[in-house]
Amino acid sequence: MMDSPIFGRLTFDDIAPLAVFRNFSLNELVASGAGWLEVFAAVGVVAALTYFRLWGPLWREWLTSQDHKKIGIMYMVLGFVMMARGVAEGVIMRGHLATALDGGILAPEHFAELFSTHGTIMIFFVAMPFITGFMNFLIPLQIGSRDMAFPLMNQISLGMTAAGAMLLLVSLVVGQFETGGWAAYPPFTGAAFQPGVGPDYWIWAIVVSGFGSMLSGINFAVTIYKMRAPGMTYMRMPVFCWTALCTAILLAFAMPPLTVAALMQALDRYLDFHFFTNDLGGNMMNYANLFWMFGHPEVYILILPAYGIYSELTATYSAKTLYGYTSLVLATMCIAVMSFTVWVHHFFTMGNSATVNVAFGIATMLIAIPTGVKMYVWLATLYRGRIRMTVPMIYLGGFMVLFVLGGLSGIILANPTINYQVHNTQFIVAHFHNVILPGVVFATLAGIHMWFPKAFGYRLEEGPARLSAILWIVGFSATFLPLYVVGLLGYPRRSASYTDPVFEPYMIFTALGSLLILAAFATFAWVFWVSWRNRAALAVPLGDPWDGRTLEWATPAPVPEYNFAVIPVIGTREPFAVEKASGRPYVRPDEYEDIRLPAPSGVGFVLCVCAGVFGFAMTWWIWWLAAISLVAIPTVLVVRSFFPDRMVTIPADEVRRDTEAWLRAIDAASGVDRGEELTSANRGFARTDLKEAA
């Protein structure tokens, strides 16, 4: 094959949205239409930024910021943008399956591409940015630190994740994605069976973003180990920090297997190595092991921070100290360790000995024990609590019922004999959506509702948010619970069509369910819009709208750049709750000092561009561009290392002025009771009725 020295194997014909003009069909219309939609959305964003003159503020205040809170918010925005695409793909797939008796509206290849991008996007570019966003925003605030341990590296991690997401978005418009699922199993994704660019898009999106996640893990772990405020001992940390610490360790140690698996696959595809090929001694079981050595801990990378969020909101919205803090911490650590011991359950049917299967089956079932501990801890916390059924608690209710169901189906799957029966059926699809949606997505949405006021200074509208929460719960149940039945009836997953008419009513039902999920997502987007419009009435500048318990609520909202005017000294587990219960919250600092923070830097953005260009160039065999961008990455870092870190100093007087103004406003405020919590009387100064605190 002759490739252009300038454009590699990229040709004009690879521009996917143009395909519909060459070869019109419903399938092409959906594929090209999605491409056009993405292009229009991108053009729309650029136009809006230009029209409202937002490029300057975007660059100065966001893209170059090293502030962990802003980086966390940018992670969340990335997650939402990618979720829009992921949800749309899910609806299209369900729509296709509703029509798929003996065919369907989409071509089988197109369907395969859809479930591959849907899985890759939802795991790596929705769930991962969401949990990373929460950890970025919350960890330093909860442990009483001014920032992460490595603010610049934090920015670089975000850049790497964004670059991977960009590659995925580009794959819709230029060329196409792979068809081997989110796990991209070779040899099917090897050069022999998929010579095109699809698997290469996957490889570089994964390698680039995986490296970012590994760096994030190191950053979070070091932040929690080394940056805690004086007196913040490990057993005084909020539970979210515990889950974040365990997640950070998992990130640092479970991301390398993914990167290694993807790079070995790249060696197979680009240089004709034989790690996973069918011939010359290749062994694809090595891939299954490497991938799931990442893939299983990944499940807990996603769910542990969600557990942390649920723990925080359970205590806050039932106005009780979390029951069984120590057992919750121990359960978290148990889960983190055990998550590394179960990966083979993802391929029970691929020819392991019975002994191996039994060992991994038992290890898998054992994880239910610490998970059960957590469930009981939350229940015991709710027991006799003064519960307010606000949005986060609605999500918690949905989570507790549905997640237990998902966990129980996991126990069923952990039994190798049953696993043989339902392996690779829709039962699996039902199971993992049943844990990831109520687990991770509900926690994210509940967490956003809880901490949004902290980040932006105003609450989210309660009414539409409640509607969204209920739509999520009902929509999830309608879409995925029937799939357990379909799976037991033997309908294989990833199958683009079926011949047995018994499946059709189920498929139509779940397609309608997916429309409810679409409505839930749209409603949540609408919540942001109406809340922004109504932000004056919803403002909570005093910073504590929910009668919070942990350190982050003892700051103004939005939190100033430096987090704390004076680094607090911690003496108890829930310092803010204890201060409020004893009647002495908001202690005035005796003296203020100048605060030094890292100055804005473009390094993260430059590396994001370099990494994204590198991935694109490698995918399309544009070797000169790949070489330049690859060399540019270390060059930027080395050159920068010759210059001192630029810092900005916030003068003590400014800190004093802002803090005193905030404290005076609190003194003047009368506070709100629980009954008025959702009215505009709530300015962020909750009148506490906390009596007991640890």
Place this chain on the structure above:
Amino acid sequence: MTDAATNLHPGLNLGPSHGEAHEEAEVVTFGFWVFLMSDLVTFGLFFATFATMWGSTAGGPGPDEIVNLGSIAGQTTLLLASTLTFGFASIAMKYHDAPGRIAMWLGVTALLGAGFVALEVKDFIHMAEIGAVPQRSGYLSAFWSLVGLHGLHVSMGIVFVGVMVLQIYLLGMTSRVKSRLLRLALYWHFLDIVWVGIMSGVFLAGAL
């Protein structure tokens, strides 16, 4: 000198007393340790893959044909010697604060490292000549990538040593430069440990 107050972070400290700089080094050094542990996982996975592919020679050259113990002895000597000379550089940094002496030992370290890489490349060229290329079999793919990954790490280390010598002269022995030297030292010794694994698990096992 070894109580907690004078030796905050794991690794050789920067000098007799450094106050705040010491505390800063504590965080970055700890972070670098976590990175090295993560990197160790990467090497471990390449080791594991190599172990499972031990017999996957597909009729091509096997361990006995590609292992040149003479060259391996030379490479091992050079690399172990380089870790000793880096130790001299660290000691010079801690006790003498003499930029010239530190740079000299770093230069010797880089030269020994370059000698190691040169011998390795020579072995690789010989392997290519007898047809033992990574494209030949799964075993050879795993061999080249494991040994090559280590070689790549050493080559990057040599570049970093060059950068640090430049920084010593351009920036002086600031606590940032010292802290970077501390981390480079960890990196260099870490590669030595990995090499001991490769020497035993790949080459000695292959020669038996």
